[in-house]
Amino acid sequence: MASHSPALLTTAQRALLSRLPDDLPDRDIARFYTLTPADRAFIAQHRRSVNRLGVAVQLCMLRYPGRTLMSLPDVPVRVLRAIAQQLDIAPAAFVSYGARRTTCYEHLDAIKAHYGYRTWTWQDARAVMRAILPQAQANAQSLPLIEAAHQQLRDRRLILPGITVVERLVWGVQRVATRSVERLLTRDLTVDQQARLDALLVVAADAPRSTRGSMPLTWLREEPGDPAPAALLRLLDQLAILADLALPPLPATLHRSRWRQLARQGAHYRPQPLRVLD
Template identity: 35%
Template sequence: MPRRSILSAAERDNLMALPEGEDDLIRHYSFTESDLSLIRQRRGDANRLGFAVQLCLLRYPGHAMASEMPVPNAVIDWIARQIRSDATVWSKYGARDETRREHLQELRVYLGLSAFGLPDFRTLVHSLGDLAMQTDKGLVLAAQALDILRQRRIILPAMLVIERACAEAVTRANRRIYRQLLEPLQSHHLRGLDNLLNVAPDTNVTWLVWLRQSPLRPNSRYVREHIERLKIFQSLALPDGIGLQIHQNRLLKMVREGAQMTPRDLGDFEDERRYATLVALVIEGMATVIDELIDLHDRIMVKLFSAAKNKHQQEVQKQGKAFNDKV
C-alpha cells in the first residue's frame, strides 16, 4: 500500500520555491568576492553561469540542481548580471552530465556541505520527535526538517524523503502518546472503555454515542439526562491527571478522529490506538458534559428570571389600573 502523503502539491512547491522578488534575490543570491573568483575559473559563459546557479541553489533552498528542474528567469537574469554573463547561454549548460556532477562536487567542498544519507534520515526523524508530539501537520514538520538539514549543512534530499521522515516522526509520536495514555490504566479501566462500544439498554445506540449527545432544550428532563451522562463518565474512574502530559493539539486531533469513527471502526483499531482514542474521547466528553450542564443551568435560570419579570410587569400593570380606577 503506498504511503499517505502528508503534503499537498502546493505545499511542496512553496517549501522548495526559489526567490524571485528583488529583496529575496539580494538576500539569498548575492556573491562575495570569493564566490566571484571561483566562478571566473570556469571556462565559457555557459559553464560560469551554470556553476553560479548551482552555487546559489546549494545555498538556498539547499538542494542540488536536477537536470529537469526549472529555474525562474528572474533568478537566471539576476545571477547573469552579477557575473556579467549573457542569460541566454543558460540553456547550453550541462550538456554533459559529467560537467554538472564535477561542479557539484567542487561546490560541496567549497561550501562545506555533505550528502544526505541513511544516518541523516534517522537523525532527522529523531530531531522531529518533540515537534511531532505537539502537531502532526505536515507543513510545519517539513519546514522544521528543512531548517534542521540546513543548519547541519546537509544537501536537501527529494521532498519525498522529507515527507517520509516527517511521517515516521508522526508515527513514533503517536505510539508514545498511546503508551502515555495507557500506562496508568488498569484492567477495570480497560473493561469500562470497551463497554462504551456496547449498545446501551433501551436504546439502539452505543454508550459512546449516547454519551456524546447534546441536550436539545434547557429543561429539567435534559438536565437529568446530562447528569446521568456525567455519572457514567465518572464511573469509569480514570486516573486523575490522565492526558495532561499530552499536548492539547494532539489530544483534540484524536478526539476529532474518534468522533468521525463508528463504534465498529473503533473496535477494529489495534488495542493501543483503540484504548487511547477512547480515553481522549472520555476526557473531552466529560469536559463537554460539564460545560453543557453549566450552560443548561444558566439558560434555565435566565428563562425563570425572564418569566418572573414578565409576571411582575403584568401584576404591576393590573395593580396600576386598579389604583387609577380608585383614584
C-alpha cells in the same frame, strides 16, 4: 521506513516542493542568493563566464531549495537575473550551460568538496527524524513536517532527496510520534479504568436503540437538547458516569494543539470503528 507507507501529499503539493517557486519574494531572493566575497572567489576559479554563472546557480540551488540544479525543472528568471547581476554576466549566458552534462556534474563535485554538501545517509535520516519528532508530537499535519525535514536537511548541508523519500521519512516520524502520544495518554490509566473505557464501546445485543445500553459512548455523546426535565436528568447521569471514571488529567507534556487535534479526530469517529482500532 516501510515501502508501503502512504502518500502524505497531494500531487500539487509534491510538485510545488520539488521545484523553486516562480513567485519567490524579493527578500527571499536576497536572503538565499546573495553571494559572499568568498563565494565570488570560488566562482572566479572558472574561466568562462557561462561556467562561472553555472557554478553560481548550482551553489545557490544547493542553498535553497537544497536540490541539485539537474533535479530542478527550471530556474525562475528573477532568480537567475539576481545571481547573474552579481557576477556582471548576462543572464542569457545560462542558456548554453549544461551543453555538456559532464561539466555540470564536475562543477557539482567541486562545490560539494569546497562547501561540504553531500548526499544524505540513513544515519542522517535518523538525526533528522529525531530533530523533527517534537514537532510531530505537537502537530500531526504532514506538510509542516515535510517542510521542517527539508529545513533540517538544508541546515546540515545535505542534498535533498526525492520528495517521496522525504514523505517516507516523515511517515515514519509520525508513527513514532503517534505511539509516544498514545503511551503518554494511557500510561496513568489503571487496569479498571482501561476496562471501563473499553466497555463504553460494547454494544448490548438485547438493548433497545437510542438507549445507554445500545452503545454507551454514543449515549454519552448525545447533547442535552431541549431544557426539559428528562434531558436534564440524562445530562446529570452522563456527567456522573464521566466523573465516576476519575480519569487522570491530560499530561502537562502533551502539546495543546495535539490534544485538540485528537479531540477533533475523535469527534468524527463513530463508536463502531473505534472498537477495531489498535
